[in-house]
Amino acid sequence: MKLHEYQSKDLLSRFGVPVPAGEVTDDPKEALAIAEKLGGKVVVKAQVLMGGRGKAGGVKLFDSAGPAAEFTKELIGKTLVSIQNPAGMKVEKVLIAEQVDIAKEFYLSVLLDRSEQKLVVMISAKGGMDIEEVAETDPDAIIKLYVDPAFGLCDYEIRAALADAHIPKEARGQMVGLIKSLVKAYLDADAELIEINPVALTPDGKVIAADAKVAIDDNALFRHKDYAATSTDSAENPIEAEALRRGIAYVNLGGEIGIIGNGAGLVMCSLDEVNAAGGKPANFLDVGGGAQAERVKSCVELVLMDKNVKGLLINIFGGITRGDEVAKGILVAFDQLNVNIPVVARVEGTASDKAREMLASTKIVPAETMQEAAQKIVALTR
């Protein structure tokens, strides 16, 4: 799950990372008090998990507390829209923080290198801009430092990497400490990404994390109950939030053909087939292994919450999942949910004969193969 900026900064400061003073609020009156306490010269940042937040008008600098509070009033409840997130996200909270004077900007991140099967720290003197662009245009400007899984990082390795990255000498001592704190935070908090962009070097020579992005490994939330409680906040789409609550692997894709299948690989393959047939998938949904009728029904219901869905493709290869249980779930869903869009079902594997029999006398269109199913649903929704 992605953490909000204020959560990320709270977390990192617990590990000794210097962050700008600030507080989060949803109340303009409180915003005034916070901004006054910080001396008036503040930045107000909408706490929404979307790209392009600044361009969408969610971040503004102020010289005094009054206008900062006014802006807070304006932002709370407003829906911000960006190119990355055309559906928009409603602002529930804002972060009010002291402005940071920046003399120089750097980039730091900690993430997993899957090929090396180790953590890697990425360091660059080119901070404050899109790191993927830096990787594209000037790959040598990014230095990678691998973390030994048994021993961690040694100071001399960090110093060498900082020199290689052309981080100015006056910042290196503080950067060594900062990197060690980030790696410790990554491991202790079960992060899957920590990114500080920019790391600011102030005119008086202090290193500070001016922005922070932290994502926590969903599989490790059992060790971090405080975040688990807020995990549905981080969904980018209301149906995805509902899917999280129901424990269903669902991703909204914005198209018109709803897709339900079992197993991530098979579902991805079904998306590919729908695309190949000229359709646009509305979602990815994996019912999971051994799904019972009730769960299948819940999945159908979830997919139909998306009002763009004009047709539904169900693709099941039964192993542990029994075809007849899936058929039962589909029938219950039809019975209770008043489904009035075309549905194509392809059921193969365990108990598939029985499933086909159960679905035969209904409006559901059968298909023998995944390819045929994709072509049929695309044709039916034209």
Added chain:
Amino acid sequence: MSILVNRDTRVLVSGITGREGGFHTRQMIEYGTNVVAGVTPGKGGTDFDGVPVFDSVQEAVDKTGANASLVFVPGPFAADAVLEAEAAGIPFVTLITEGIAVSDMIRVVNRLKANGKTRLLGGNCAGIITPGECKMGIMPGHIFTPGEVGMVSRSGTLTYEIVWELTRAGLGQSTCVGIGGDPIIGTRFIDVMKMFEADPRTKAVVMVGEIGGSDEEIAAEYIATMSKPVVAFISGRTAPPGKRMGHAGAIISGNTGTPQSKVDSLQRAGAVVADKTSEMAGLVKQALQKIGAAV
């Protein structure tokens, strides 16, 4: 011949008394797998459908000579179960559990690598089957048939889909290996490719990859040196970047893990890459005919 498991494999099930572990243990026994022991701490001395249950892996190994461990225990305890099997000297561990924290897998995988005593398959995988001899996993046994095609895949149900095509086309399998859909796994494509290349029974290899990571690209470098034909399929070719498609590993981030880079590097290595799963059996037949193998 086959790779990793055969009729002599003596399987121990960690988490045998759990819902999943119990269900699949019965299925494996029905298939003919030699399940010799179960482990559930606190339930030592009991039995599960006639299979003796022990409190610890060491005790199970000492008393039954188990030489492979199949782990079903829930995510929070899975890493420990793998390390316990390693400590007891078991050379091969298959980890079925999904939803294991990445930080746990980093520790486990690097420790097993450093010690070099135990091979881990998975986590979040369907397991491994040498048809007619040993099923060590959760796949439906009836769709497999013995033969000469080796198979390695990141996805469970997509394996079933393609195996079913192969079986119906009269193409049996030597061993089918599910390596799992997580970002950090114990056995990777390249490892399995090397084993198939060395296995006299395997005549051709089917590889089923998906978006995310660069294991397919790494394997491609080895495939270029192989004597046996490889037919590949990549799932998620139309998945948008930045969205995680169920498998924790199936996400395109930045410029890595794109389907095109996988397809390109496999083709450069001389592998045949199918556009659709329905083409796989035909392409495998062609590949076998080309090398003069009886089909």
